[in-house]
Amino acid sequence: DTAVSQTPKYLVTQMGNDKSIKCEQNLGHDTMYWYKQDSKKFLKIMFSYNNKELIINETVPNRFSPKSPDKAHLNLHINSLELGDSAVYFCASSQDRTSGGTDTQYFGPGTRLTVL
Amino acid sequence: SQKIEQNSEALNIQEGKTATLTCNYTNYSPAYLQWYRQDPGRGPVFLLLIRENEKEKRKERLKVTFDTTLKQSLFHITASQPADSATYLCALDMDSSYKLIFGSGTRLLVRP
Numbered sequence: 001d002t003a004v005s006q007t008p009k010y011l012v013t014q015m016g017n018d019k020s021i022k023c024e025q026n027l028g029h030d031t032m033y034w035y036k037q038d039s040k041k042f043l044k045i046m047f048s049y050n051n052k053e054l055i056i057n058e059t060v061p062n063r064f065s066p067k068s069p070d071k072a073h074l075n076l077h078i079n080s081l082e083l084g085d086s087a088v089y090f091c092a093s094s095q096d097r098t099s100g101g102t103d104t105q106y107f108g109p110g111t112r113l114t115v116l
Numbered sequence: 117s118q119k120i121e122q123n124s125e126a127l128n129i130q131e132g133k134t135a136t137l138t139c140n141y142t143n144y145s146p147a148y149l150q151w152y153r154q155d156p157g158r159g160p161v162f163l164l165l166i167r168e169n170e171k172e173k174r175k176e177r178l179k180v181t182f183d184t185t186l187k188q189s190l191f192h193i194t195a196s197q198p199a200d201s202a203t204y205l206c207a208l209d210m211d212s213s214y215k216l217i218f219g220s221g222t223r224l225l226v227r228p
Contacts, residue, residue: 004159041203043160043218056215090159103209103216104150107159 003027006091006108013081014116020077021111023091031055032074033105034066035090043090049074050096081115088112119143122206122219129196130227137191137222139206145184146208151191154203154221163204164191196226 004025013019025032033056034046048056049068063079074091091108095101123138139149148167152160166173166182166189173180179192193200203221 040220041154042220043205045215048215092159102148102150102165104162104165105152105160105207105216106162110157110159 004091004093004106004108006089006111008111009109010112010114012114012116015081015083017081018077018079019081019113020075021089021091021113023074023076023108025072025091025093025106025108027093027095027106029093029095029101029106030071031094031096031103032068032071033092033094034074034076035092035107037088037090037110039087047074047076078113081113083115086113086115120206120208120217120219122204122222125220126223126225128225128227131196131198133196135193135196135200135224135226137204137206137224139189139191139219141187141208145187148209149180149182149189150207150216151178151180151189152205152207152218154205160205160218193224196224198226198228200224201226 006023031050033048035043037043046060047066051071052068065077068074088110090110092105094103094105119142121140129135148165150165151163153163154160164180166180177194181190203223205218205221207216207218
């Protein structure tokens with residue numbers, strides 16, 4: 001059984017388009033995240049939701065909008081895509097320390113976004 | 117703000133040797149520090165966690181040390197194998213927030 005899944009795995013699109021990436025976790029975790037990994041492999045957090053509530057919102061353009069319909073799902077919608085948005089986007093989940101966890105991240109397989 | 121540095125972009129060693137990877141941080145000591153492995157085209161996978169009151173942690177051929185005085189963690193792989201070739205990331209917590217900060221990773225290549 002896949003713990004953290006993302007769709008699609010690859011996404012190729014034109015500049016200016018709007019796209020979404022979906023994420024689901026079946027680990028029963030409270031917290032979910034979106035990370036961006038650029039070409040230099042640096043993994044940077046973008047957003048985090050805890051029990052459907054946004055708790056981390058890093059300096060990310062407001063073209064990026066996360067949505068968490070329930071604590072097992074966290075989607076990422078991107079408007080007006082730009083060339084610089086090309087990267088691998090990882091979803092992750094964790095059981096946070098306030099509920100006995102250690103914030104250990106369980107990552108999805110990643111979505112490689114290419115903006116042409 | 118907290119910064120993490122991982123030594124050398126790439127580490128190239130002979131099979132059977134011990135690989136030692138370094139993770140240094142700059143500011144306050146985290147409650148714990150974690151190590152992850154990332155293979156090309158895949159998401160990072162959690163390997164080990166060490167708490168601030170622990171000096172050393174082991175798991176099979178892996179060993180992690182944590183020196184809060186030096187603000188450093190060392191990650192060792194003994195009897196390395198070509199299958200250990202991957203990028204290894206260290207990550208530490210940001211105080212009481214839900215956020216982990218990741219280092220840029222060290223790419224390990226184990227030659228047969």
